[in-house]
Amino acid sequence: MSDDTLQVGLRHEPDRVIVAVTGELDEGTAPELRDAVGPVTPGTRVVLDLRRLAFMDSAGIHLLMHLDVRARSEGWRLGVAVGTGIVGRVLQIVRLADRVEVVEDPDELR
Amino acid sequence: MTASAASPVLQLTVPAESGAARRLRIEADRFLGDGGVTEPDRDRVRLAVSEAVTNVVLHAYRGRARAGPVHLLVELSPTLVRVSVGDEGGGMTPRPDSPGAGLGLPVIASLVDDLGVSGRDGASGTEVRMTFALTRPG
Numbered sequence: 471m472s473d474d475t476l477q478v479g480l481r482h483e484p485d486r487v488i489v490a491v492t493g494e495l496d497e498g499t500a501p502e503l504r505d506a507v508g509p510v511t512p513g514t515r516v517v518l519d520l521r522r523l524a525f526m527d528s529a530g531i532h533l534l535m536h537l538d539v540r541a542r543s544e545g546w547r548l549g550v551a552v553g554t555g556i557v558g559r560v561l562q563i564v565r566l567a568d569r570v571e572v573v574e575d576p577d578e579l580r
Numbered sequence: 581m582t583a584s585a586a587s588p589v590l591q592l593t594v595p596a597e598s599g600a601a602r603r604l605r606i607e608a609d610r611f612l613g614d615g616g617v618t619e620p621d622r623d624r625v626r627l628a629v630s631e632a633v634t635n636v637v638l639h640a641y642r643g644r645a646r647a648g649p650v651h652l653l654v655e656l657s658p659t660l661v662r663v664s665v666g667d668e669g670g671g672m673t674p675r676p677d678s679p680g681a682g683l684g685l686p687v688i689a690s691l692v693d694d695l696g697v698s699g700r701d702g703a704s705g706t707e708v709r710m711t712f713a714l715t716r717p718g
Contacts, residue, residue: 525626555623
């Protein structure tokens with residue numbers, strides 16, 4: 471069965487990159503998002519916009535932790551925008567906001 | 581798991597391969613939607629099913645040339661959803677090289693009203709049994 475259910479769009483702005491993710495983020499699709507976030511210039515703000523993500527489980531959390539480790543070691547800043555649905559609930563369960571900036575609107579992250 | 585004759589039941593077995601979690605959570609969600617279960621309750625179940633099946637895919641048949649099966653059983657009663665995810669693998673063992681975050685069971689525990697993990701009766705493998713009390717019984 472195909473796991474090709476994830477779509478990733480990158481939008482480059484001055485000093486900021488918006489990574490818009492739609493579809494379903496799980497063990498099958500997480501590598502696609504991991505690979506989509508290529509080299510990042512130090513100082514850049516990277517915003518993962520997950521507001522239109524239909525599903526995410528702990529494989530997505532694992533990926534966010536991986537990106538957080540990358541950001542800290544490479545000198546860029548990671549933030550995550552989520553809505554109020556199942557994705558936000560997963561982030562709350564694991565208290566990701568203790569480690570990564572989590573907001574409702576990507577424009578809150580500059 | 582006990583099932584009354586009138587309880588709708590979904591029973592599926594698929595290979596424990598990449599894509600199994602998606603397939604089984606979609607089937608469980610469709611089954612519960614057809615049974616009139618509302619979205620917040622279905623969200624809990626599909627997330628828990630995804631976590632449990634992913635655990636089987638990542639861990640149950642590690643080191644084997646061919647993945648074995650993952651069994652899903654979902655039973656809907658007027659007030660409860662009971663879910664069993666089982667495999668025929670080597671059981672739960674410590675794994676320092678885990679490809680996951682180790683968050684699967686903690687996430688499941690936060691979603692369910694009752695949780696049991698055990699060996700399968702009379703067979704090899706592990707069974708995760710989850711009970712969800714419906715917030716809006718049908």
